[in-house]
Amino acid sequence: MKDIKAKIYSNNKVGPAYYKMHLDASYIARIVKPGQFVEIRCSDSSEPLLRRPFSIHKVKRGIEILYEVVGKGTEVLSKKKDGEFVDVLGPLGNGFILPGTSNLEPRAIIIAGGIGAAPLVYLAEELKKNKIKTIVLIGAKTRSLILCEKDFKKAAPEVYVSTDDGTYGCKGFVSKLFHKILKTTESKFETIVYVCGPHGMLRCIADICLERNFECQVSLEEKMACGIGACLGCVVKTKSGSKLACKDGPVFNASELIW
Ligand SMILES: Cc1cc2nc3c(=O)[nH]c(=O)nc-3n(C[C@H](O)[C@H](O)[C@H](O)COP(=O)(O)OP(=O)(O)OC[C@H]3O[C@@H](n4cnc5c(N)ncnc54)[C@H](O)[C@@H]3O)c2cc1C
Ligand code: FES
Incomplete structure (x- = not known):
């Protein structure tokens, strides 16, 4: 650093x-x-x-x-x-972990809520470089607040959008779109879900992933001060004790977090 x-x-x-x-x-x-x-x-x-x-x-x-x-x-x-x-x-911090080797072909599902799209474009570009099949879901309150659709389309072949008010794409929360996509896509892949957005959305996506046994990596945008682990101002509760979002995260495995 x-x-x-x-x-x-x-x-x-x-x-x-x-x-x-x-x-x-x-x-x-x-x-x-x-x-x-x-x-x-x-x-x-x-x-x-x-x-x-x-x-x-x-x-x-x-x-x-x-x-x-x-x-x-x-x-x-x-x-x-x-x-x-x-x-x-x-x-600073620890970022997303890209899919490793497994018996099944990996598939990444990126889920971006609002400004949560910010870190996920770079991730989508890196997944493309690594030839990982990627689906992107973007959620926003309304059409004018949809972010990065073009950038995601350059990096991933399948990009779907939802708006809470139905002004563009599927109507409703992005978690509803996630359910829909899972019903229509094949399950022969090792699925890893990468998500960033409002806390309620992260929790909802994490629950769906836990039910399906998908690995889910969440980026937590906690309030931070020093950003380097010195002020203890960004404590996150996990199953293995308290962690610092700035130093141990901001990306965590969803199954490790106490929500
Ligand atoms: C690891 C990390 C990465 C981030 N990446 C981005 C990014 O790429 N783009 C981006 O726009 N924002 C990002 N954020 C959030 C961003 O840091 C805050 O929006 C910013 O610090 C607000 O500063 P401010 O002085 O404008 O607002 P403040 O005056 O500090 O706060 C204004 C309002 O925003 C709320 N707020 C402040 N910080 C946060 C936060 N972290 N999460 C939610 N609400 C907050 C406050 O409660 C208050 O209501 C990230 C946060 C973290 C921890
Ligand atoms: S922001 Fe200071 S310890 Fe994390």
Whole structure:
């Protein structure tokens, strides 16, 4: 992990409250794994003081983050201009584990809820490089909030969308779409599910996976402060005791978590 001053190549609005920031961070780009994150100092002043965590969205001539403006830190970040510099600490945490060798052919199912799509595009690209058959399910409240559909389509042959209000794709929660897809797809594969999104959705997907005996890796976007295991501000309860989301995660095996 390194603390670098990264030049902002670009910082553009890509949705109602969504932005993409492309950073010159070749050191991080060289070693980062899907699911890992960086801590960014959003402001040059003391407000907000603490860095904010963001997943790696893409690796291309540096790194890209995809973020939603929800408060002070992300608001300040969204105002940054091309050519300015930000402090970036990373890569941090433990990312997703790609399918290993098994008797059955592996199949990955990626499930993205809202801004939870951010770390999953890089994962989908890596799965493609590794020739793993991948299905992607994207869930959002409404059509204008669907993220990364084009990027996922470049990486995976099958991409399905659901919206809570039915304005695009299947109507209802993405967990309903997951049930539907499982009914219509073959089960001759060793299935691994990768999921990131709101807590309730993670839990629901984890339950479906447990019932079916699928491995399920969840990325937990807990509130974090230091991001390096020093402040104990991101404790997660697991069957093997308390863990830190920043150091032991943010990706955990769903069957290990106490929900
Ligand atoms: C490992 C990790 C990776 C993340 N990756 C991304 C990403 O790729 N893109 C992205 O947009 N966001 C990501 N987040 C969430 C992001 O860090 C927060 O949205 C951000 O810190 C909010 O900062 P703020 O100062 O704008 O908001 P604050 O003023 O700190 O908070 C504003 C509101 O957002 C809520 N909030 C703050 N942090 C979180 C959180 N972690 N989860 C849910 N609600 C929160 C607060 O409760 C409050 O209601 C990630 C979080 C973690 C832990
Ligand atoms: S954020 Fe400080 S220990 Fe995890």
